Amino acid sequence: MKRSVVGHKILKGIYHYFLVFFLSAFLVTCTTMLFVSVLSETLEIELTGDHLQTAAKLTFLNVIVLSTLFTVFDTIRRKLTTEKITRHITSAAKEIVKGDFDVRIAPIRSFSVDDNYNEIIDCFNTMATELSSVETLRTDFIANVSHEMKTPLAVMRNYGTLLQAPDVSDETRLEYAKTITDASGRLADMMTNILKLNRLENQQIYPQTKPYDLGEQLCESLLRFETVWETKGIKLDTHIGETVLVSADAELLSLVWNNLFSNAFKFTENGGKVTLSLTSDETWAIVKVTDTGCGMSPEVGAHIFEKFYQGDTSHATQGNGLGLALVKRVVDIMQGEIGVESVVGVGSTFTVKIRRAENGLEEAR
Ligand code: ADP
Numbered sequence: 001m002k003r004s005v006v007g008h009k010i011l012k013g014i015y016h017y018f019l020v021f022f023l024s025a026f027l028v029t030c031t032t033m034l035f036v037s038v039l040s041e042t043l044e045i046e047l048t049g050d051h052l053q054t055a056a057k058l059t060f061l062n063v064i065v066l067s068t069l070f071t072v073f074d075t076i077r078r079k080l081t082t083e084k085i086t087r088h089i090t091s092a093a094k095e096i097v098k099g100d101f102d103v104r105i106a107p108i109r110s111f112s113v114d115d116n117y118n119e120i121i122d123c124f125n126t127m128a129t130e131l132s133s134v135e136t137l138r139t140d141f142i143a144n145v146s147h148e149m150k151t152p153l154a155v156m157r158n159y160g161t162l163l164q165a166p167d168v169s170d171e172t173r174l175e176y177a178k179t180i181t182d183a184s185g186r187l188a189d190m191m192t193n194i195l196k197l198n199r200l201e202n203q204q205i206y207p208q209t210k211p212y213d214l215g216e217q218l219c220e221s222l223l224r225f226e227t228v229w230e231t232k233g234i235k236l237d238t239h240i241g242e243t244v245l246v247s248a249d250a251e252l253l254s255l256v257w258n259n260l261f262s263n264a265f266k267f268t269e270n271g272g273k274v275t276l277s278l279t280s281d282e283t284w285a286i287v288k289v290t291d292t293g294c295g296m297s298p299e300v301g302a303h304i305f306e307k308f309y310q311g312d313t314s315h316a317t318q319g320n321g322l323g324l325a326l327v328k329r330v331v332d333i334m335q336g337e338i339g340v341e342s343v344v345g346v347g348s349t350f351t352v353k354i355r356r357a358e359n360g361l362e363e364a365r
Pocket of ligand 1: 259263264267291293294295296300304309310311312318319320321322323324325348
């Protein structure tokens, strides 16, 4: 069945070729004859009908033979160059369709091959690399979520079992119940963060930007940590000078400040110091959150904005590595900038730049 289809295709191809060849040969013969007869009249050479007939036949045959030869030559050339490469690219694309994102095509270093093919191959390889990194991210994400869920779930199950024992004192029972509540709280926080991040990444959140007083918002966010800094005896230093208006989504930006303050207090030992400063230049409102905490190495610093990354595992139970990923996403959405400077054992400074509101205080009011 397949063979007869191929045969039919070849016959059709030959028929079309010869139709074109015959037409071309006929046209070339006619114009040559016209040219020859005009030339013979100009040069006063007498040509007989026999001469003209032979010349016409020769021209006609010449065109047919040359066209066939060129076509055969071109078909072989295409088989060796174009078709071989396109087959190669097609079979690699089929592998991608099957889900094998490791497939790559080697560039072709042949003089006879068009450079455009190497461009296509380059794009194909880039696409395959992108697809494979997306796949890795997806599988990593599932593995991370499962891993992060396992610990609090195990805690909840174990303490739930312990609670069922008949001889548990009231005090111990309360302690177990608190551990279960904490673990479920952690799980709920993680789910909330994942959902927020997901919505931010899929652009399902449309920022409601309006100008407002950033200093006021920073003070409100900071005050939420009052019990933490009092319990840990952390000294607080704030430098909020003149009123700085930003044009941003206040609810989204409060996520940024909460996460930065939460980390600053979390990673600073008892008796340490956290500094908040707000300054501005022509374009930006510049917020700096500095702590005298454990700091981080450049290797850790390079990954802190990745999802589920935790450089400091001693505080792993107080987070799940999603905070700074959220922060980065929000800052990007606000078209702001974020950076960190840190020295191990000395402390860290996170700098966030948010665009200032162009209009004055009136608009904010
Ligand atoms: P987590 O909720 O685990 O703190 P984050 O995304 O907020 O996750 O932070 C990721 C990592 O960045 C932390 O595990 C820690 O290693 C590092 N980090 C963030 N803020 C600080 C800081 N102020 N001082 C030192 N390390 C920090």
